[in-house]
Amino acid sequence: MDVRFESLDLPLYSPGNYILIAGPCSAETEDQVLKTAKELHEGGVKIFRASLWKPRTRPGCFEGVGAMGLPWLNRVKEEYGMLTATEVANGLHVAESIEAGIDILWIGARTTSNPFLVEDIAHTIAKYDCQPVVLVKNPINPDIDLWAGSIERLSSAGVKRIGAIHRGFSTYADSLYRNPPHWQIPIELMRRYPTLPMLGDPSHITGKRALVPEVCRQSLDMHYAGLIVESHCNPDDAWSDAAQQMTPEELLKVTSKLKLSRLATCPMPPxxxxxxxxxxxxxxxxxxxxxxxxxxxxxxxxxxxxxxxxxxxxxxxxxxxxxxxxxxxxxxxxxxxxxxxxxxxxxxxxxxxxxxxxx
Ligand SMILES: O=C(O)C(=O)C[C@]1(C(=O)O)C=C[C@@H](O)C=C1
The missing domain is CATH 1.20.59.10 (Chorismate mutase)
Incomplete structure (x- = not known):
């Protein structure tokens, strides 16, 4: 299918000139959101992420603060001038987020796997004149057609600014990574859609903060358009995915080195x-x-x-x-x-x- 992608038109992080979206896995409290945003903003990050609705594997885990967190994200926008991004899993989330002024919506791995939900999301977004950027995470299983299919559904419904997020694929085998990257799959997606912006999600690929820097580097060496990375003002006390989150200070140390390693090597993507x-x-x-x-x-x-x-x-x-x-x-x-x-x-x-x- 012939899919046309408009430029995401997002501000770039400097140094490095790539899209950097950072923030906690989940919005937990207004204080946690604002404190993390302030530290990231002071380090030059221009786009803030936080999930409000969290699809969890098992019941009883923290499932997000929901729409209650929308005004917190608005304060991030007003006080620090950052763009805001959150995950949506159905049309209702989309409507609430767009009406609250969220700039970027991403579709999570579990939702990408469900064509009915993707249709619901796509048609809800298409109703709005002022559309957000929509980023599509790869499905949980290594199925490139399911990923491509979600992107095509959005495009067919009239969504204009679409990108993809590579968050790795779940595995049954023991692995160093929480979600092994299977790099050949995003590479193939980029081959099919050469103008599709791809963002790396090292936090979900690795599941461990110590491994995040190397996957950040690999993602940029692959000529990805940018990164979406989890950062929390107090990661060890995070209510979800504590092991893979890093403080803004730790993250900024990594992102400031990325440009150097990118220039110092001669990447041969394949x-x-x-x-x-x-x-x-x-x-x-x-x-x-x-x-x-x-x-x-x-x-x-x-x-x-x-x-x-x-x-x-x-x-x-x-x-x-x-x-x-x-x-x-x-x-x-x-x-x-x-x-x-x-x-x-x-x-x-x-x-x-x-x-x-x-x-
Ligand atoms: O089948 C067994 O008895 C085994 O111990 C397994 C095993 C193997 O490694 O496959 C090892 C030793 C035997 O000579 C035959 C096979």
């Missing part, structure tokens, strides 16, 4: 994206190997207690035979897979011998 993806896959392989060895250990104890021999040649041969077939089906070289699993089996046998020798 290569960088592939390497990042390989790093992630390697980490997944390590996680799986570790799980496999833990199971081999358990079998080792069982064999010791039941006086069974460690080496089970039959089992090993059947396993290799099946792997050969599976490798061929996946287009992998069967000799390589044979060698790889011979090594893995050898290590498993070593671990079990050690257990059996322990007594």
């Amino acid at each position: 290569l960088d994206a592939w390497r990042t993806e390989l790093d992630q896959l390697d980490e997944n392989i390590l996680g799986l190997l570790s799980k496999r060895m833990r199971i081999a250990e358990q079998i080792g104890y069982y064999k010791r207690d039941n006086n069974l021999s460690v080496l089970q040649t039959n089992r090993y041969q059947i396993m290799q035979q099946e792997l050969k077939q599976k490798a061929c089906n996946l287009g992998l070289d069967d000799k390589f897979i044979h060698k790889l699993f011979a090594q893995i089996h050898e290590e498993s046998v070593r671990i079990q011998h050690k257990i059996c020798d322990e007594e």
